[in-house]
Amino acid sequence: MTGDYSNRSDLRNPATRRVAFTGQTYGQGAAQQRAQDVVPAGSAAQDVAAQQMAGRVRPGARVFGRPSERPQEPLTAGADFGAGPDSLQAGIRPRIIQFDPVIERLKALYRLYPNEGLRMMIQTHDRNPI
Numbered sequence: 037m038t039g040d041y042s043n044r045s046d047l048r049n050p051a052t053r054r055v056a057f058t059g060q061t062y063g064q065g066a067a068q069q070r071a072q073d074v075v076p077a078g079s080a081a082q083d084v085a086a087q088q089m090a091g092r093v094r095p096g097a098r099v100f101g102r103p104s105e106r107p108q109e110p111l112t113a114g115a116d117f118g119a120g121p122d123s124l125q126a127g128i129r130p131r132i133i134q135f136d137p138v139i140e141r142l143k144a145l146y147r148l149y150p151n152e153g154l155r156m157m158i159q160t161h162d163r164n165p166i
């Protein structure tokens with residue numbers, strides 16, 4: 037993919053080009069393409085340098101030393117500790133813990149027939165032990 041791409045603005049920026057890797061196992065290339073679609077491409081190096089020289093940094097850019105965009109908001113806002121709203125008040129959805137049906141069945145068996153082997157297996161593989 038070389039050239040100036042004067043009629044394709046999406047290919048002028050090297051950060052937005054898709055990277056193809058060869059010699060991978062089946063399905064790994066498609067997984068990488070999906071990952072590239074999910075993560076937004078960064079700006080080209082010359083664009084970043086121009087932004088920094090002009091002093092205009094886009095909101096949300098991680099440039100150290102610049103003033104806060106939310107000076108009245110505590111650093112712990114959105115966390116379930118410290119000052120500011122907790123995660124529910126901030127609109128952050130709680131993490132849903134999915135249950136493993138095999139572990140649930142092992143727990144049911146343990147309740148009926150408690151033994152050390154089942155208890156150790158459940159304790160080793162379960163996030164919410166008995």
